[in-house]
Amino acid sequence: MTDDLTEGRWFKSSYSETTGQCVEVAHLSGGRVGVRDSKNPSGPALTFGPAEWDAFTTSGHCGEFDRPNS
Template sequence: MTTDLSGTKWFKSSYSGGQTDCVEVAWLTDGQVGVRDSKNSSGPALVFAPAVWDTFANSVRQRRDF
């Protein structure tokens, strides 16, 4: 399945501090989440189902060391 990502609004974490070596995320239709490399904005992107993204994000939140 191919997801049309044209016109997608991508964003970086506020923790990136303006760095260019970041991951960008986009909220897509049907709750899906897109993820791409900010250094290669025209390159491939991964698309995750909402439950998969939630599991990943919750795991990161539990392990962050600020």
């Protein structure tokens, strides 16, 4: 499936620095979500289905991506 990435309104987190290395997210048709590099908006983007995106964000909220204490 090819997603139309031009339809999305791309945004980045309010926690992002204006010159930082950030990702941008866009909500696309059919509940799909696009993710791209904010420094290269015309470059490649990843797209996720609704269930994939929900699993990813839930894992982040639960701390599954936290660094282990050293």
